[in-house]
Every structure is written in structure tokens, then in C-alpha cells.
Amino acid sequence: MNNYKNLLEPRSIAVVGVSEDAGRPGSQAVRALMSNGYTGTIYPVNPKYETFEGLKCYGSVADIEGDVDLVVIGVPAQGVLAVLESSAQKKVPFAVVLSGGFRESGPEGVLREEKMLAIARAAGMRIIGPNCLGFANIHSRVYAAFGSITREPKLEKGSVSLVTQSGGFGYSIALACAEAGIGFRHVIATGNESDVNTVQLIEALLDDDETHTIVAYIEGTNDGRALLEIGRKATARGKPILLWKGGVTEQGALAAASHTASMTGVYDFYRALFKQTGIVEIREIHEAVDFLKALESKKYPDNGGVAVMGVSGGSAIVFADAGEPQGLTLCELGNDTQQKLLAVVPNIGAVHNPIDLTAGYFSAANAQKLEAAVGATLEDPAVGSLCINLATTGVSGSLAAAQVLARIAASASKPILVFSSAPSVQIAEALRVFADAGIPVLPSPSRAAKAIAMLMRFKRTQSRILQMQEDEGLKVERASVPLSTAVGSRSSLSEVESKEMLRSIGIPVTTDLIVKGFDAALFDKVKAPLVVKIVSADIAHKTEIGGVKVGIRTAQELESAIEQVLANAQRHVPAAYIEGVLVSEMVTGGFELIAGVVKDPSFGPVVVVGAGGIYAEVLKDSACRIAPFGLPTAMEMLDELQCSVIMRGVRGALPLDVDAVARALVALSQFAWEQRGDIAEIDINPMFVLPHGVIAADALIVRG
């Protein structure tokens, strides 16, 4: 945060590009600073004016007598570079370039953006934008912005900070939050992100004490690895990040490419990011609103047991339906709890979960009973959180409930959420009581369920990250032999070399020998049944040309197989250089997986595992995680696979050694991370999981 202090808390701001045209970005910025009561110094810059809005107007940034913490640039594109030069001369540490006409506008703009960066780098100046709406610090009334950020409705002060690559869409999220009563700290629209990017700003906001929750909209980042670390740090500290990733489908990515020319990145890897960091994915504007409301109380359920209590049976059913796929259970209440409820719930109600208080229960007359009912329920150890369905409860009933729940929430550690469908103008007083007590009120029971489930997942991931920092050895510091020492400069390793490498990191591989011809002693070296394969870098599709024979059990079969694959290779690819014939163990009785590593330009090495064979094509059944990781993460990956049902033993078949697969994935992830400078790809296909252990039957390591 210190690094960005001059940007976000500037003591003085020069605004270049003010004009009598009130629509000009610079004019909007100055007016917003003044009307919102910014207390620092404002220096309008335009050589044509003596004064602007009653302030002294300067010919250039260099002419300003005092220090300038931040320059806001709203001149047309052609003029931006000169302003930057002048600002550099003045040693201004930060610039916000509102102007468009850069990378997004064609070759000339690309060049201009490069020059802009060169000026900034030379001067040690940092830039937000260009082509952005700018930012506002709502607490300090800094408006280095134009457009919707400066217009009505004004955002209220609060603890949410927003960083968005798309000004228009991102500010739509802010407006929806504002309408729901959520206040803001910083709102930053980053535009082209030539220099300062969303990930860096999220990191800066992590260190801002006034920011409790961060919401971000990004289309892409080339710094996914940093986001992984920042996300984990944020979750560990209990400062949630809500992230909307735009461009997650093919056509979405296409639209994003034409929008800001950002790489959108592979959505699967972002999903791994969410799971590994606790960063909360959002995919709807109202979801951001719901989640921010729910996070405001900073209370998290310890378990997935939820008690549902209220006056609408239908609402309880809808809650149950929405909660089940999210891992929430309408837990069974203890006998004690039910006994206590019996004393305060009418006979025709229900004291099991969902608790039916019966119509009209919420009233001042029932305040003590309600307090007893809620208290007893929260004391039940099976209850991790409580949802109160007010549903259509009217003005006085809602207020009575709010007062009781506010009293209880003051000392309760378990989250309490409320569903109310009464119009907010009617029950405004109750809503104020709820808000003051940090009790989120949601507009449907299903949305309440989703919010509780989010709280539960956040807490769970937080515990895992705190645990992991001890267990998983995320900081791999062991200096292993670099791949280049082992294999020189070749771009990929042979099957034998690849398998040797896997064996060296503890992944069992099939025994193979490369032979030039038949030798009866082979049976002593490799355990039958055998597979025979032609070995040649010039033959890509071995099976198709008859270069593979399987199920060989006798010396006679082996001799014939070796002769045949050699003959077939010579016939079909006469020019091929034949290294020899690979004789391997044939694996039987296991389940075929595919495991591997891909290196993503943004996230670095990512480990992928999936069902192999025909399942690979049918199920597209795979899971991935960013490397490196430990056993719990590897087990979680395997649990995501549909084929884990088979591995765990189906139709009375023996369960297979899932733990061994997890260990192999961990080894792969550590190896890929250590060798990240040198390995582009690892493919193990197939990797068999057996009743005891795993075995890699074929492997390829590609460097790069």
C-alpha cells in the first residue's frame, strides 16, 4: 500500500485537459474533486486559461510551483506524451491517463502506448490506464476520474474496494451494491493496464486497513501466479476477494480479445485458482451484492449444518433445495434443542428443522419466545448457521424480529441470515436495525442459501490454507538437478528418458528395454505379458502402421512381434530412422488415467489428471490445479473426477490405490514447479491406477 500511497491518497493533484466544455474528462475530474470536498490541492492545467472554476490554472505541469503527487490526464491522445514528459520533469510519481487512443485503437495507438511506457519507466513514474475511467477514493474524496464514477448517485463510504478492467461493467457492479446500501473505499477502473494492473492493485488494497473486501472484474492477467499468492494471503488474513472473470467461454473470450486485446486465460485454470486460494468467484451482479452483504458481518459457519426457521414452509423448502447442491444440510436438531423449542413454538408448528414458527409469529408480543427459540437453536452444536425466513412478514413483525435478532447477533459467533420479501421502503426501519447489527437480509431463500454456502467454503479454504502453510511445503526450495544437465539441449525427451525422469521423482513406470532384435533373455528382464513398440522419432502414429503389438506371452510370440513391427515400420515409413524396438511390461487389471503438466503463460505449471482411454473422449472428465501442491489438494482433484467412482471400486470390484495417484500428482507438481524454467509439458498417457500403486506406461516430457 505504501507504494501506492501517493496515488490513492494524493496531497495534490494536477488535472490536465480542463476546458469550458463540461463534458471533457479533465473538467469532470476537477468538478468532482471540488464538489465532493477533496481537501488537497488541485492544479488545473490548460495554457489557454488563467483560472478554472476559481482555481489558478497552469500552462503545464512543469509550471506548478508545489509538489504534485498525482497527475490526471484527460487531453486527446496526441497530447498525452507531452504531458507525461512535463510530469516526468516535475517528478510526479503517478499518472492516471483517462484518454483513449492507445493500444485499443490500432497500430498508431500501439506505438503511442509504447512511448508512453518508455517515458514513465525512464522517470520511475507509474501509470493507471490509459483508456480508463480512473479511480475514486471515497473516504478521502479523491476523484481522479470521469464519467459514471463522478456522476450521481454518489457512492457512500464503506469497506469494499473495487478494481475493474472494464469501467462500464465494473461500475455497474458498484451501482448495484450502492443501491443495496453497500459502501465503498476505493473504486478503480484500470482500462488498458499498460503499467499498473488489477493484480498489483488488489495486492495494494490487501494492505489498506480501510478495505475489508475486494471486488474485481478482470478479463485477463499475465500474472496469474501472483494472483495465486495474493489470493491465498487475502484468504489467510480473512480479507475476502470476490472475482468476476470475463471471457470464460469461447465467444466471451473472442469478445474480450476484440475489447481490450487482453489474453483471457484458460477458465479451468481460474477455477483451480478459486479453489486453491479461496478467492470467491462471482458470475452475477446480484451475487456480488448478496455475497458482500453476507461477508460484512465477518461471521463464518464452522460446518455445513443450517437451521431454517420461519413462517413460510415453502421458503424453507426452497432453501433446502438450493442448499443441498452447495453442501448445506438442514441438520437434525438435538433433543435438548427441540425440547426448548417446544416451550416457545405453537403446537401446530414444528420444532424439527426446518422450524415452523407458524404464521404471524413475528410480533412484539412474541419477542421473548423468539429470542428463546433462536438462542436454543444457535446453541445446538450441529447448527453452523441460521436462516430466518420472514418472507412476506409486514412492518411491525419485521421490526420485532429485527430487534430480537440484533440483540442475539451482538454476541453470537454463528452467522444469521434473513430472507425477507417485504418491499424495502415499507420495512426500512427493520432493515436499518438488521444493517446495524450486521445481519444480512436477502431477497430469496435460495440466495440466502448460496450466500451461506459461500461463507462456509471461504472458511473451509481459509483453514486449509492456514494448515497448508505448515503442511504442504508450498515454498519448494530444494535445488534439484536442472533438466538441462541431464538431457542437454534437446527439445523433448524420449519415452525412455521421460520415464526415467518420472521414476527419479518417485512415480513408478513400466520396465522397458530398447532392443535391436529378439533375445530370449528378455523374458528374464521384463515381466510378461509384454508390449512391443517401434521406437522412431520419425513415426508419430505407431499403432496405425502396425508398430505396436500387445499381449505377448511366449518367446515365439515375442520373436514374431519384433520382426513384424520392424517390417511394418520399414514398409510404411521407409525413410524413418529406427532406434530399435521397445519391449515393455503390459499393465493389466488397472484403470487408465491421463496425467500431465501444462505450462500456462500466466499461471505457470498446472497439473491435470483425467480419465483415460475412451472415457477421456466421452466424459471430458478431468481436474487441474496450479503447481505445486500437497496431498489434500491432490485428493480433492481426484474427488472431482466422475471416474473416481470406478477407482473407489464399483460393482464389487476391488478399490484401486487412489492415494498412490494423489502421491504421483504431488510429485509431478513439485517436479514441474522446480523445473518450471525448463519444462513446457509432461504427458503420462496412460497412467494405470492399480489395486496397489500406480504405474506410468508411457510418458513424454517436452522442454521449453
Place this chain on the structure above:
Amino acid sequence: MNNYKNLLEPRSIAVVGVSEDAGRPGSQAVRALMSNGYTGTIYPVNPKYETFEGLKCYGSVADIEGDVDLVVIGVPAQGVLAVLESSAQKKVPFAVVLSGGFRESGPEGVLREEKMLAIARAAGMRIIGPNCLGFANIHSRVYAAFGSITREPKLEKGSVSLVTQSGGFGYSIALACAEAGIGFRHVIATGNESDVNTVQLIEALLDDDETHTIVAYIEGTNDGRALLEIGRKATARGKPILLWKGGVTEQGALAAASHTASMTGVYDFYRALFKQTGIVEIREIHEAVDFLKALESKKYPDNGGVAVMGVSGGSAIVFADAGEPQGLTLCELGNDTQQKLLAVVPNIGAVHNPIDLTAGYFSAANAQKLEAAVGATLEDPAVGSLCINLATTGVSGSLAAAQVLARIAASASKPILVFSSAPSVQIAEALRVFADAGIPVLPSPSRAAKAIAMLMRFKRTQSRILQMQEDEGLKVERASVPLSTAVGSRSSLSEVESKEMLRSIGIPVTTDLIVKGFDAALFDKVKAPLVVKIVSADIAHKTEIGGVKVGIRTAQELESAIEQVLANAQRHVPAAYIEGVLVSEMVTGGFELIAGVVKDPSFGPVVVVGAGGIYAEVLKDSACRIAPFGLPTAMEMLDELQCSVIMRGVRGALPLDVDAVARALVALSQFAWEQRGDIAEIDINPMFVLPHGVIAADALIVRG
């Protein structure tokens, strides 16, 4: 509708259970009728009063001098039967029983509900309730209701009718709609549904000209079959039904069971219902709001091509992301269209889809340009619908856009939807213009995408239903031989009989013979390879006791196999009666499916098809449709299966005969429908799909 005219448009209403206690349901109803200006006659009934609220008060319903169309009963449960007797004597055609204390409250209540029904049936009286909030006819200001329905905010007149089994939750939907400016015709909360049920009311509302769209919340119905027919009729007529099914998960169903003791029904069958009828499933309150807004214009896209136009690139990306999984495509615009757009879109914008109008474009000054841009886009044949992203556009820009779009919408047949995030109080004028023009305004681009996709699906299903009424022969009238004639009164058919039955309806089956022992001539009758199975009603698990042998190719093998299965049977289940040994063709080279029929108490016969063998357990890969149906529906089922990838030929394998599977499913559906009085279950496991044709290798028909 005529049947329900006295209920929904009563000329006179007796309200029993009025009292000085304003909280009594009866008192609430009378006050609501009076304050809302009901123009018919109100007869308050309470022997203790001379007058109530200035109206003459009667001692009993029978004392009323004029005709009574409707009696509203709000007395405590113990008094309800007497009131019904009195109403029956007066020949009142309809009663709304608001009172609780019936089925939902234990054995005494069950008995009371039975007596209530007996009185009503004897008198030909129909009952809404008991244990319900009642109903309101907003147009005619009929309030036969209490609780939230009678409280502020008052619903506005409109064309949406709501029927709900849960008063509290259902009215929450109404309140959210009302807040979004949606008006209502009828709002009916049905409670216990002892007599009149949701399905019947939906049917009645279909014939109500003032109702354009029906929203329903149900937890269960025992008349799913009627809902199938009503749903199809509604869609064919262009009168959409939005249905929320509560209790779709295990814990949701459990909560529902304890709520109203309704059977919730199998969710899979409801999902089949949605697909087969065009009934629109809703699972969120805001979804109901969005969809109702979108349906109001009665414009539907002819195809999944959407043009997206606006001032926020991020919003377009979010639209694209949400649209893709829903089948919406950001279509390519024709050259013509792009040329026309070039003339009116700034250089730095984009004339391909999504169309980037550039920031600040929406303004009075650009009205003509916008009109040209929208006009050109809508003329493009690839464009089925248009989404305009106003995003954060402010007051004047929104109004300018609204005026242009309203002019165009007046004559356009393609739906236009708008995304705006500006606070509704600010852009109220623009929102009014949009509303008057029937242009839905949605609060996020993703919700706009989901609403357009819903319109597309509705239109598509409507076309299919209209086509189907010609093609699919849904009214099966052919009187086939009842099963009972063929097999007498046994509760299930043997494998041989079952297969014979399938053969008779055109589904190929494997050839089998039951033999007592080996006979060399068998090879002439059944084509090898063969399967040999013990046949005994006393042996459930044939494989486990060595009662099955496969892959028999020689006479010697066959002789030995027959001896072995007989010996194994005798050894393991000495008491079993052995009918003989089944010798069948062994099917090879196909893919194993499971097909069958289950008879649901609510929906009747439902056809299920899924992946067989190990896939059945791993994938849970199955699809179902309510019988009977034709080929297009059967093909749609198969397209839903993950394993359809395999059937269509994977890894260069020959494609299998998917058409033959579809024909078999149609035959099964027709047969199950014809014999619905006699068949409880059909299991074909496995049914092999081959490169040419299908073949049922084992089958079981259970009667009932």
C-alpha cells in the same frame, strides 16, 4: 374458466368469521373487499353482531336473503364443518377455507378434512384450501383472502396470474414482481388443495382472456399427466406458464413432506415435463421477474443469433459468457449490415458483433445514428434478437436511447432487450418509455442473456408442439390387445415372454430357446457365439451362483456349459424349481444401453434410457420423457446422453444406429401408454445398439 366464474368473479360473497379482532382472517377479508372497492355484495356472517363495518351481519350463511356465489370461511377449524353445511344448504357453489387445523395438523385434522370434502361433494360445492391465504382478483377487486395478500403494497392490475401452493413463498414472488412494475390478474394461494388444485386452476386461467402469463409454485401434484396436456396447450396458444417446483432435492422433498404432506414427485420427470411442454422452469425469484418482463412483449427470437450493441465492452463479454451455455450465439453480421453500421458508429468503435458504439454514444444528438444502427442490425437475417447494453448510461442518454428504441420496437418483430445499471429512480422517465414500448430492461447482461434464451426455447418448443400435433400421433387411439389377454393374471412376465412382447412391438430381441439339456441341433436354431443361463424364478442372482456362461462357440463347450449351470444351480439353490436352461445369441460389437419404462403415480408411464454396463454406475447418464412421444423427442433424449458421443462413433469407430434406438424408444413409449392400465415397469437391460439396428438381450415386464 366458466366452471370457475362464480369463484373468481363472484357477484356476492359471504364472509364467515368476522369479528372485532381486526386480525381475524374474516375481518381482514371484509376490510380488504371494502377498501379495494369490490362492487358486488358482501355478507358478513357472525351471529353475535347486527352489523359489521356498517354492513348488515348475518347469523349464518343460510340466513342470507340473496344468492351467494362464494363463501369465505375464516372461523376456527372446529366451526368450519357447520359453516359448510349451512353454505351447502344455501347452494353456494364455492368456498374458500382460510382456516388451518386440517390434514397438516394431525389425525383429528385429517378426519375433519375428510368430512369437509364429503359435505362439499354431496352438495356439488368446490373448495379452495383449507389452510390457505385465499385469492384476489385484482381486476375485479375481489379479496377472498387474508394476510399478505390483503396488506400493502397493493398489487397493480396486469396480465400475470399466480397460483401457489405456498402462500408465504408464492406471495414473495408476487411482491418482487410488483416492485419491478409487473401487474397481476389473479393471485391464488391454494393451501392444502383438498379439492381444487393448482393444476385445475392453471387450466382455468388458460381460458381467462385477461391472463397472458401464469406463474405457479407447486410442491407436488398427483395430476402430472393433466399438467402435461395443459402445458402443451398453453405453449401452443402462446400463453406461457412459469413453474417453480419446490422439493426437488432429497432434503427439499423431506421438508415439503413435513410441510403440506404433498408428494413432491420425481424431479427428473418434472424436467421432462418442462422440455415436453414448454413450461418454463424458474428457480429464483428474480428469474420470475426477468422472464415475466421479457415475455410481456410477446416477441420471440426465430433463432439463437443475438446482436449485442452498446457502450460497455465488459457487458458484451459478460453477455457472451452467459449466452453460450444457453445456446445463444453472437452471430456474425452480414457485410451489408457492417457497411451500414460503419456510417453511424465512430471509427474507434466496432461494427462487428458485439457492436461497440463507444462511450457516451447514447445521447439526443446521436438519435438518428442510433436508429440507423439498430435498424440495420435488426434487418440482418442472422440476428434473432438484440441486446442493448446501456450499462451505466445516465439520465439523458438513457432517455434518448429509450425514445429511439421505442420507435423501432413499435414495428419490430424481433425482441429487443436492454441492460441498464443506472438506479431506477434516476432514469424513471426512460424506464417508463421502455415499459410503454414493451422493451424489457434487465439489471445485468447475463440476466438479459438468460431471458433471451428462455424466449428462444419457448418459441422452439411451441413450434415443435404445433408440428407434433400433426406428426407424433400423441393421441394413441389404436386399441391393442390388452396384456391380460396374452398372459393372464401373473404379476410379471418371464424373460422369454417379455422379449416376445417387445418383438411384437417392433423391438428386435435376441433369439433364445429354453432347453432341458444339450441338443446338437441347437446350433442350427441360435447363432453362435452363445450365452447359457439357468432359468428359475427362485434364483435371483444367476451370475453369482455360476448360472451364466458366455462366449460358447462349439458343441462341446455348449454341452459342458449346460451341464455346469444345471449343476451349479442344484448345488447352490437345491430347492429351486428349474424351468430349464436358456440358450441365447451373444451380442458383440455394440454399445450397451439400458432402456425401460416406469409408471409414475402422477405422470403415468415414463420412458428412461441410459448408458448401460459400468457407465450406468459411473455416469448416471440417463434421460427420460413422459410417454407417449415421437421420433424428435426420442432423438432429443439420446442427444442428452453423454454416451451419445460413443454411439456416434468415437476414435474412428463406426457410428452406431442411433436412429434405431430412437425408434425403439418411440415403440416403447407407445406400448407403455396403450398398456398403462396394466404395466408397472419395463426393463430392457442390456439393449445393444449396433452399427445396424438395436437388439434387446434381456427384458422384464412387470405388471401393475
